[in-house]
Amino acid sequence: MVERKWDFDSWAKNYDQSVLKTDWIHENYSYAINFVCNEIKQIAQKSLKSLYVLDIGAGTGNLIAKIVSLPNLVLKAIEPSKQMRIKFLEKCKNIEIVPGLLPKIPVKDNTFDILVATYVIHHIPSNEIGVMVQEFRRVLKRSGTVIIVDAMFESQNALALLKKELENNGDKEMIEEIEDEYFPLVDNLKTEFVKSGFYITIHRLGTFTWYLQANINK
Numbered sequence: 469m470v471e472r473k474w475d476f477d478s479w480a481k482n483y484d485q486s487v488l489k490t491d492w493i494h495e496n497y498s499y500a501i502n503f504v505c506n507e508i509k510q511i512a513q514k515s516l517k518s519l520y521v522l523d524i525g526a527g528t529g530n531l532i533a534k535i536v537s538l539p540n541l542v543l544k545a546i547e548p549s550k551q552m553r554i555k556f557l558e559k560c561k562n563i564e565i566v567p568g569l570l571p572k573i574p575v576k577d578n579t580f581d582i583l584v585a586t587y588v589i590h591h592i593p594s595n596e597i598g599v600m601v602q603e604f605r606r607v608l609k610r611s612g613t614v615i616i617v618d619a620m621f622e623s624q625n626a627l628a629l630l631k632k633e634l635e636n637n638g639d640k641e642m643i644e645e646i647e648d649e650y651f652p653l654v655d656n657l658k659t660e661f662v663k664s665g666f667y668i669t670i671h672r673l674g675t676f677t678w679y680l681q682a683n684i685n686k
């Protein structure tokens with residue numbers, strides 16, 4: 469499986485330590501993962517039946533490890549990197565994890581109640597986001613929910629202003645990191661979800677970290 473330009477297999481070894489170092493992308497990683505867990509917990513508490521949850525780009529399993537003991541959840545994960553999958557299975561024994569690469573999602577139509585992707589979307593090129601959102605729509609059940617957490621920028625204008633400021637401060641490293649990945653623009657993401665028939669709520673969890681929740685417009 470081709471994982472584009474980043475070497476996630478090598479990152480798997482020290483992934484858990486590296487996200488806790490709180491660089492700007494993972495400025496509040498643990499808080500954000502806990503926030504998502506609580507949202508999933510609240511959705512599950514309102515449901516009378518079991519909910520099928522798919523963690524896309526699950527990495528080493530930090531999210532699933534925190535919700536595995538909740539009642540009423542049937543969990544599955546997708547992860548393209550073999551080494552990440554190995555780490556995942558050390559932490560989340562007995563949870564099904566399969567290879568897969570967004571924008572495509574290798575599962576059947578209308579099969580999941582919750583799709584979650586934390587810190588994954590910034591690896592998806594902007595011109596594939598539309599297809600990815602259509603895939604979310606395809607695999608989600610009618611009353612389902614998409615949850616995304618990632619570093620994002622509010623708009624093209626906000627990004628341009630930030631880059632200017634970084635240039636003035638001589639912060640080449642952050643400029644390179646911004647240019648090396650595909651950090652979504654909140655405006656663009658909203659547009660793609662609305663185009664595919666979702667309504668969304670989106671808010672900040674930190675300076676760069678955003679939480680998006682999308683549901684299908686009935």
Ligand SMILES: C[S@@+](CC[C@H](N)C(=O)[O-])C[C@H]1O[C@@H](n2cnc3c(N)ncnc32)[C@H](O)[C@@H]1O
Binds near residue numbers: 546547571591
């Ligand atoms: C920064 S890690 C996030 C892992 C995990 N979701 C978390 O919050 O800790 C990004 C993960 O996305 C996976 N990934 C990269 N490109 C992907 C793609 N196109 N589709 C699905 N997963 C992808 C990587 O292999 C990696 O495990």
